[in-house]
Amino acid sequence: MKEPMIKWLKEHLPTKLPGVTVNDNFGPPVYQDGQQKFVVQGRKGKPDVIEAVLEGMIAYQRAGLLAPIDDLFEKWADKDQFIPSTIKALTLNGKLYGVPYNTNVRVLLYRKDLFQKYGLSVPKTWDEMLQEAATISSKQSGVAGLGLTTKNGSVRTFQEFISFFFEVNNGENPFKYDETGKKWEMNTTPDKLAKVLKLYSDCFFAANPSAANQNTRGNDYQATDTDYVSGKSAMVPMGPWIYSYRTTGEVAKKILEEETGVAPLPLPPGGVQATYLEVKPISINAFSKEKEAAWELVKILTSKEFVAAANRIEGVNPPRKDVAELPEFKNDWWEQAFIAQLPTGVALAAINWGLVINDITESLQKAIYKKQTPEDGGKELYNTLDQRAKGDQL
Secondary structure, eight states, X not given: OOHHHHHXXXXXXXXXXXXXXXXSOOOOSSHHHHHHHHHHHGGGTOSSEEEOOHHHHHHHHHTTOBOOOHHHHHTOTTGGGBOHHHHHHTEETTEEOOEEEEEEEOEEEEEHHHHHHTTOOOOOBHHHHHHHHHHHHHHSXXXXXXXXXXXXXXXXXXXXHHHHHHHHTTTOOSEEEETTTTEEEEOSOHHHHHHHHHHHHHHHHSSSSOSBOGGGTTXXXXXXXXXXXXXXXSEEEEOXXXXXXXXXXXXXXXXXXXXXXXXXXXXXXXXXXXXXXXXXXXXXXXXXXXXXXXXXXXXXXXXXXXXXXXXXXXXXXXXXXXXXXXXXXXXXXXXXXXXXXXXXEEOOOSSOHHHHHHHHHHHHHHHXXXXXXXXXXXXXXXXXXXXXXXXXXX
């Protein structure tokens, strides 16, 4: 969480939540670390309240670590202020397990100044993205045409991959639930998985110099973000939070406020405009000994006041209708550029994504380090995911 919001919490929580002590260590800054800690220690009742990404919330719920809050939410006067799709995304098997405090989708950010300099058009297809990225890599010293997150196991690596996958897979999840058999089954093909793996392989190897810098293979999301705002990459699949970097220095401020354009993710042949829908929840630990106070904290962290302040600082989209109607959101070009793409967002299926994320990102490693062809990788990944479904591991 950004420093201004930590300051907000320290200033407001003593009066908004009297008699309750909230730890001022808000947890690990990396989701993978936070998830690992919560899975290990959650049954001890700590922390009482946890923030997550959607796939993390699903995994926690499947592990029995989250308390359902639909009864509490229904009694809350603010309940009708939340965009229905964000509440639906956090509802599993008819029970609500979190309240959203922000939402967003993945789009393509691109450097308008560099595109103009080299007479390039905003890419609408994967091939155009690869060609234009390679052009920038070859002509602009110190700048890679495209930045990607590819660290094994990273939530962002998965989120970027699944965005491209949704385009190939007709805007649908790789699994679907069979109501008759009461089980999950595959909802894609080896060829579709291979197409996404080939896209990544092509990003690093199809041109010389390559569209994406080969030295950035294995980058986590912090490096992807900082490379773009420092001018080291010209295009990135990205969410709106990166706008918060404009406060980190003049270079980042100029790039984000003056030189960045926002466009839908480019499409593969025959693809559909679909992308990863992120909904970030605040949830209650099922083993908390202070659930009443925990719910009061959840309401504060998803209130109009807090959501407006936090979403504004980070540049993300509000899940609350009353916040979206505020002038500072309605009249902001950045907010509106991302809000325009929200209808293309696809919510993740309600499976335990932990193992699947590892399967996908490990397959991606084999592609970008030339350990396996995309075609073989697509077949292997399909078989692995199919066995997960058949083995009731979802």
